[in-house]
Amino acid sequence: DTADKKIALSNNYAGNSWRQAMLTSWDKVTGKAVSDGVVAAADAFTTAENQATEQAAQIQNMILQGYDAIVINAASPTALNGSVKEACDAGIVVVSFDGIVTEPCAWRIAVDFKQMGKDQLTYLAEKMPDGGNLLEIRGLAGVFVDDEISSGIHEGAKENAQFKIAGSVHGNWAQDVSQKAVAGILPSLPEIAAVVTQGGDGYGAAQAFKAAGRPTPLIIMGNRHDELTWWKEQKDANGYETMSVSIAPGVSTLAFWVAQMILDGKEVPHDLTVPFLRIDQDNLEANLETTQAGGVANVEYSQSDAAAVVAK
Amino acid sequence: MNRLITPRMLRSALPALSFTFLLAAIFYIQPRAMSYFGLNLMLNLGVPIALATLAQMMVITVNDLDLGIGAFVGVVACIGVTWLKETPLLGVAALLGCIAIYAALGALIHLRNLPSIVVTLGMSFVWLGFAVLILPTPGGSVPDWLRAFMTLKTPYLPFAVILSILIALLVHWGLMRTAYGTIARGAGGNPRSMEQAGWSGLRIKMTMYAMAGFFGVLAGLALIGLTTSADANIALRYTLLSIAGVILGGGEFVGGRISPIGAVIGALTLTLAGSFLTFLRISPDWQIGAQGAILILVLALRALINQAERKK
Amino acid sequence: MVHSEIVNLNGVEKSFGAVQALGGVDLRILAGECVGLVGHNGAGKSTLMNILAGTLVHDTGSISIAGNLLPGRYSVPLAHQNGIRCVFQELSLCPNLSVAENARVLHASLRGFGWRKRAGALLTGMLEDIFPANGIVASDIVGDLDIGRRQMVEIARAFTVTDVPLHLVILDEPTSSLDNVAAQQLMSFVRRFTAKGGSCILISHLLNEILETSDRIVVMRDGRIVDTRDAGSFDHQSLVGSMGSVAVEADNDGAKFVSRRADGDKTISMGVEGADAIPFAAHRGEIVGLAGLAGHGQTDMLVSIFAARGISVEAAHVPQRVAFVAGDRQTDGVFPLWSIALNTTISSITSMVHRLLIDPQREKQLAETWREKIAVRTPDVDNSILSLSGGNQQKVLFARALGSNADAILMDDPMRGVDVGTKQDVYRMIRQEADAGRTFVWYTTEMDELRNCDHVYVFRDQEIVAELARADLTEERILQSSFDQKAQS
Amino acid sequence: MSTFLVKLREQPWLWAFVGTIAMWLATSLVTGAQGSGQVLSAAFSFATFFVIVAIGQMFVITLGPGNVDLSIPACMTLAGTVAMKLMAGSDGMILVGLLAAIGCGFAVGIFNFALIRLLSIPPIIATLSASFLIQSSAIAYNRGLRVKPPAALAEFTTTRIGGIPVLAIAVMLLAIVMHIVLTRTVYGRSVLAIGQNSKAAFLAGIRVERIRFATYVLSAVFAATCGYFLAGFSGGAALNMGEEYLLASIAVVVIGGSSVAGGYSNVPGLWGAALFLFLMVTMLNTFGASAGLRLIMTGLIIIVVITLAGGRKR
Numbered sequence A: 001d002t003a004d005k006k007i008a009l010s011n012n013y014a015g016n017s018w019r020q021a022m023l024t025s026w027d028k029v030t031g032k033a034v035s036d037g038v039v040a041a042a043d044a045f046t047t048a049e050n051q052a053t054e055q056a057a058q059i060q061n062m063i064l065q066g067y068d069a070i071v072i073n074a075a076s077p078t079a080l081n082g083s084v085k086e087a088c089d090a091g092i093v094v095v096s097f098d099g100i101v102t103e104p105c106a107w108r109i110a111v112d113f114k115q116m117g118k119d120q121l122t123y124l125a126e127k128m129p130d131g132g133n134l135l136e137i138r139g140l141a142g143v144f145v146d147d148e149i150s151s152g153i154h155e156g157a158k159e160n161a162q163f164k165i166a167g168s169v170h171g172n173w174a175q176d177v178s179q180k181a182v183a184g185i186l187p188s189l190p191e192i193a194a195v196v197t198q199g200g201d202g203y204g205a206a207q208a209f210k211a212a213g214r215p216t217p218l219i220i221m222g223n224r225h226d227e228l229t230w231w232k233e234q235k236d237a238n239g240y241e242t243m244s245v246s247i248a249p250g251v252s253t254l255a256f257w258v259a260q261m262i263l264d265g266k267e268v269p270h271d272l273t274v275p276f277l278r279i280d281q282d283n284l285e286a287n288l289e290t291t292q293a294g295g296v297a298n299v300e301y302s303q304s305d306a307a308a309v310v311a312k
Numbered sequence B: 001m002n003r004l005i006t007p008r009m010l011r012s013a014l015p016a017l018s019f020t021f022l023l024a025a026i027f028y029i030q031p032r033a034m035s036y037f038g039l040n041l042m043l044n045l046g047v048p049i050a051l052a053t054l055a056q057m058m059v060i061t062v063n064d065l066d067l068g069i070g071a072f073v074g075v076v077a078c079i080g081v082t083w084l085k086e087t088p089l090l091g092v093a094a095l096l097g098c099i100a101i102y103a104a105l106g107a108l109i110h111l112r113n114l115p116s117i118v119v120t121l122g123m124s125f126v127w128l129g130f131a132v133l134i135l136p137t138p139g140g141s142v143p144d145w146l147r148a149f150m151t152l153k154t155p156y157l158p159f160a161v162i163l164s165i166l167i168a169l170l171v172h173w174g175l176m177r178t179a180y181g182t183i184a185r186g187a188g189g190n191p192r193s194m195e196q197a198g199w200s201g202l203r204i205k206m207t208m209y210a211m212a213g214f215f216g217v218l219a220g221l222a223l224i225g226l227t228t229s230a231d232a233n234i235a236l237r238y239t240l241l242s243i244a245g246v247i248l249g250g251g252e253f254v255g256g257r258i259s260p261i262g263a264v265i266g267a268l269t270l271t272l273a274g275s276f277l278t279f280l281r282i283s284p285d286w287q288i289g290a291q292g293a294i295l296i297l298v299l300a301l302r303a304l305i306n307q308a309e310r311k312k
Numbered sequence C: 001m002v003h004s005e006i007v008n009l010n011g012v013e014k015s016f017g018a019v020q021a022l023g024g025v026d027l028r029i030l031a032g033e034c035v036g037l038v039g040h041n042g043a044g045k046s047t048l049m050n051i052l053a054g055t056l057v058h059d060t061g062s063i064s065i066a067g068n069l070l071p072g073r074y075s076v077p078l079a080h081q082n083g084i085r086c087v088f089q090e091l092s093l094c095p096n097l098s099v100a101e102n103a104r105v106l107h108a109s110l111r112g113f114g115w116r117k118r119a120g121a122l123l124t125g126m127l128e129d130i131f132p133a134n135g136i137v138a139s140d141i142v143g144d145l146d147i148g149r150r151q152m153v154e155i156a157r158a159f160t161v162t163d164v165p166l167h168l169v170i171l172d173e174p175t176s177s178l179d180n181v182a183a184q185q186l187m188s189f190v191r192r193f194t195a196k197g198g199s200c201i202l203i204s205h206l207l208n209e210i211l212e213t214s215d216r217i218v219v220m221r222d223g224r225i226v227d228t229r230d231a232g233s234f235d236h237q238s239l240v241g242s243m244g245s246v247a248v249e250a251d252n253d254g255a256k257f258v259s260r261r262a263d264g265d266k267t268i269s270m271g272v273e274g275a276d277a278i279p280f281a282a283h284r285g286e287i288v289g290l291a292g293l294a295g296h297g298q299t300d301m302l303v304s305i306f307a308a309r310g311i312s313v314e315a316a317h318v319p320q321r322v323a324f325v326a327g328d329r330q331t332d333g334v335f336p337l338w339s340i341a342l343n344t345t346i347s348s349i350t351s352m353v354h355r356l357l358i359d360p361q362r363e364k365q366l367a368e369t370w371r372e373k374i375a376v377r378t379p380d381v382d383n384s385i386l387s388l389s390g391g392n393q394q395k396v397l398f399a400r401a402l403g404s405n406a407d408a409i410l411m412d413d414p415m416r417g418v419d420v421g422t423k424q425d426v427y428r429m430i431r432q433e434a435d436a437g438r439t440f441v442w443y444t445t446e447m448d449e450l451r452n453c454d455h456v457y458v459f460r461d462q463e464i465v466a467e468l469a470r471a472d473l474t475e476e477r478i479l480q481s482s483f484d485q486k487a488q489s
Numbered sequence D: 001m002s003t004f005l006v007k008l009r010e011q012p013w014l015w016a017f018v019g020t021i022a023m024w025l026a027t028s029l030v031t032g033a034q035g036s037g038q039v040l041s042a043a044f045s046f047a048t049f050f051v052i053v054a055i056g057q058m059f060v061i062t063l064g065p066g067n068v069d070l071s072i073p074a075c076m077t078l079a080g081t082v083a084m085k086l087m088a089g090s091d092g093m094i095l096v097g098l099l100a101a102i103g104c105g106f107a108v109g110i111f112n113f114a115l116i117r118l119l120s121i122p123p124i125i126a127t128l129s130a131s132f133l134i135q136s137s138a139i140a141y142n143r144g145l146r147v148k149p150p151a152a153l154a155e156f157t158t159t160r161i162g163g164i165p166v167l168a169i170a171v172m173l174l175a176i177v178m179h180i181v182l183t184r185t186v187y188g189r190s191v192l193a194i195g196q197n198s199k200a201a202f203l204a205g206i207r208v209e210r211i212r213f214a215t216y217v218l219s220a221v222f223a224a225t226c227g228y229f230l231a232g233f234s235g236g237a238a239l240n241m242g243e244e245y246l247l248a249s250i251a252v253v254v255i256g257g258s259s260v261a262g263g264y265s266n267v268p269g270l271w272g273a274a275l276f277l278f279l280m281v282t283m284l285n286t287f288g289a290s291a292g293l294r295l296i297m298t299g300l301i302i303i304v305v306i307t308l309a310g311g312r313k314r
């Protein structure tokens, strides 16, 4: 029974639509759980700055607050380990998701980011067997997720030797930065067959190609509403084909249920994997319909969904 | 007029007043914080910020501003969890090299009469680049002695508090009480007159920049002692935090008017502001804003004192 | 008595770009003498002293110290080692440091345990010696002191001795920010210092000080020494003559002044709190003097009048257009990054707007007009303000205020460092402008200048304690009011 | 001719343009003649946004030591968010959206100045604190949802004439106007005077606080305008859209030859510095250096340029 247990969400960044969707999902699902009396409280906290140090301090404050479990989307897989250890030592259950932590005492709900990168190449190899030049848009240098996805992409490119990564820029996961970086490097690049991304930069890339007056390549999308809309427009106009892949923001709710189950005394393995959310040519319309305008394609978990993931 | 309670005295007591005010508020809403354990959890991550703030203060003393200190602390952290752990000799040499680079920066800025803001901004990219090269993905591990030192359990007062007091007093003594510290501050107050009195402006600048480097190194080491590992972006926010800390502590941008004790208190106040926020439990939308509101509230005390002064 | 030589300059030349500041100067200073150095603004006095102190490097010529020709480059440390110190014309203390800490800046040997105490004792001891009862404490922050006290600290610091014996102290306009009493104290100290074998170079535009204090007087004009004689063979008239200006005996007979209080409108009035306090008023066309010892509230009064411009209530009535001439030009007056022209016109720009933009033609014209009117020594008004000598910078501040369309002009001891010739010109200008209907409020520490005023208020402890019409003005009455009740309370 | 060269050498903005040309030539080695034109065209369209905010930041920095506006990114975000949501993609609302954005700018500027003046908070912390509140307002207002800009606005922000974006031309005109404002108006002169010595400015009869007020409002309004057009340009407002403008706006001002100590600044240098920063990143991207190396080179190039330009009298 977890009716008197309190769970906190420690979030390090709220500055993009993905994070906002994640917070909204959390709010929606946990709000219901609290009013149903499943748990006593499920408070969400966001740091003012996207910094591991600030999040570490936040976790330490949560320990003081007396939460029974802390659900973390971590700014760094390792820099929070000190604080996470303190929490574990204080008898608090720590569950991390999306941005996971490596501290062994914590639970991890991981997405195989490397696979996410690799899958892009697998898809491309299928679509264009002749291969061609690729442009890679990366995220923020020195961040775990960026490194993982990128290494997956590069591994995929090695396996499919017909593809060559002709250029690589850092877009810092921000639309305007990506657009700027792509616009700058385009003139120096040969014909680009496809753009591989980390999610969310697809629309900006398309804009940059259009501005440079170059043919639009195949751009891998990242589940944002504007990307999907653009894709749909192109699809209707000229049969444009691509795929879209990203992690669903609703995974925060899975983490919540996992924390609840652990508090409930259930046996849960420390490492769980969730599939990423992939949208293809045929289910584009369906997904577009369920995605909030200006938001991100999402999947939320119920208690039973969560139990199914854990049982797997 | 009473010579003891001058406006100057009041103003220099202001940082301490704000700090006490904030601490009292925290104790009021979260009595659990009023303990050895609580203080330690709230303040230990303030120690590296305090050290970074002191580094910033060294540069501000000679009328410059360091926009690279955050990235520098990051590079130190990366060296700390890699080379310093695996090949201590190389690690120490690299850290000394970093300090030497800082001294060289001081020389460059003085000799060519450059705006420090741009040079250190440029250096922030250089440091970040080095950090990414040294530690491409987050991780590494901290030398055991460092971890042991930063998690020392001292009697009566938490180690973080003792350390902060010691550092503040030491730097106060060095900069405010010693003969050479006077020269350094004098160079901020009236650089021309220092040269007229026969002191080398070059040497003063180099020394103060080297001191900044030294405290930056200490900040980086203290940080990884708490987090146990690092990434390149770990301390980027320290740049703004350190500037805010110095100003909050009663320092001024030009004129060599600084206060080491105030700076340490300022840094700790910024740390506490985060805790206060967590304890308040406001809606996630406004959590970031609340951070700003707290800063404003704390600083509004200054306005009160100024007003009282004007009335007199 | 055999006088040994302390320093000897030979054929020293110095140019700043196109401006030749010094054109071949020979100067020899002997032990135990006080040399008075006079000359018009921009004559090259400060430049020469900077070379002697090691802060400027001369272009050609040689320097020998104690009879030995210096082989290499002369520098500040070398000057200090040979016991040569300088009190510069512009403040060179560190405002953020305490009085004691500023002593340390000059003396590298003040260090180790208890240095602060020793430094404080050293400097306050010397202060007490030169300016008795000055009220300065070793822990005072220099920036908090008024300009007069800062000047005292700086002077006293130059005379302190630790490990190197002191031979020569250069005083570049040391009395420009001191009131009469403090100036007298300094002069008598200088005489004591030279009597004990030390030497001084004294620069001042107050010729009486020079005539009374120095043993020998050196006159400079346009970068050259034009006259060197024993002080005894000069009198005021001949000294002014050899400086190249004509001494005009000011028409200062008090009886001839007619008060304008009867007919003129009140331009400025400031009420004061306190029952027996005297309210302040200035009438149209009047020159009102503020007297008293330095730092007794005169500047504050001027600033509060200025801040109240455009206000017309019962307690205060001040016209809309008011201009201010700062005396502390470094902190209150000069815009260091700007040219002479921009510094001159800043208070007038609102009246030079043509179609939303400032008319550069009119701006240039105003600057040129005033350069000529007040004889600012510069080849080009587009040069940096910092290329001017101290006195010439002060003239620019005058031009700024006089050139504006202000109805009232507030002057905060504005003649600091202005040479005698120019002073006479400025007095005349002020009188003309007053006759044309402008009102002047003039704080000054010089009795001579108060004689140009129609009405004088004497300040003590931030309050007006006496009010004198021109006809009743005497030095005794002012001194009496400045000190009187202090003795009683 | 030689006096022209001497005069040119004295211009504070010279080195930013020298750097720009160097970066461009280096990039052209890889892209060839045709590509280099495209690079330049891209540079103009992105530098435009930096120049708009940098103009405001420059006026603030000119006010003297300690004056800096750290609320620019938040202000951009808020203005972009409010305008986009208000317009909801409808062409008819373009003007209303612009006015709303400018209104946000006014509100932010007034708030900043109120903190600085009424609570006497040092500007750097006042604007930083304000930025947190403004960012929160933007989050609370639309929760990061990305509303598409009206088609006509998107069209306008991306239109080019002869390879030069229309927006860039407009901002060049704006820059000329602001150059005149800085050098030839009472306001500009007052800002320069306050930056050198605010007490002397006060005693010279300048209404110090009014000028400071106007300057903080100006900076916020420019940031808001930039947020509006940037949102139009990049397909909607995002919560993180202003992030890089924080340090970049300061860097553009200082690399452009203005003094961080205040009282000395120039507008042309802003264009030079903004183009320079864009072309430098482009050059490094083109050369395909790794992230670490690229960052190091970025820093070193900035330092080299400023060192070459340095040593001038300030």
Ligand SMILES: Nc1ncnc2c1ncn2[C@@H]1O[C@H](COP(=O)(O)OP(=O)(O)OP(=O)(O)O)[C@@H](O)[C@H]1O
Binding pocket: C016, C017, C019, C020, C021, C039, C040, C041, C042, C043, C044, C045, C046, C047, C048, C089, C377, C378, C386, C387, C388, C389, C390, C391, C392, C417, C419
């Ligand atoms: N840094 C400088 N740059 C250019 N010209 C200068 C500089 N310093 C001094 N001068 C010029 O050198 C000449 C001599 O100046 P100096 O300061 O020695 O005069 P001074 O005799 O001390 O005058 P005052 O009585 O006004 O102090 C002046 O014409 C002045 O304009």
Ligand SMILES: Nc1ncnc2c1ncn2[C@@H]1O[C@H](COP(=O)(O)OP(=O)(O)OP(=O)(O)O)[C@@H](O)[C@H]1O
Binding pocket: C303, C304, C307, D199, D202, D206, D207, D208, D209, D210, D211
């Ligand atoms: N007595 C004084 N001494 C020095 N500086 C002063 C003094 N009084 C005011 N100031 C400075 O001048 C500024 C106020 O100037 P001013 O009155 O010209 O502003 P303003 O634009 O008229 O403002 P407001 O309209 O609010 O009165 C303040 O920043 C203050 O620092």
Ligand SMILES: [Mg+2]
Binding pocket: C045, C046, C047, C089, C172, C389, C390, C391
């Ligand atoms: Mg002089």
Ligand SMILES: [Mg+2]
Binding pocket: C175, C176, C177, C178, C179, C180, C445, C446
């Ligand atoms: Mg005097």
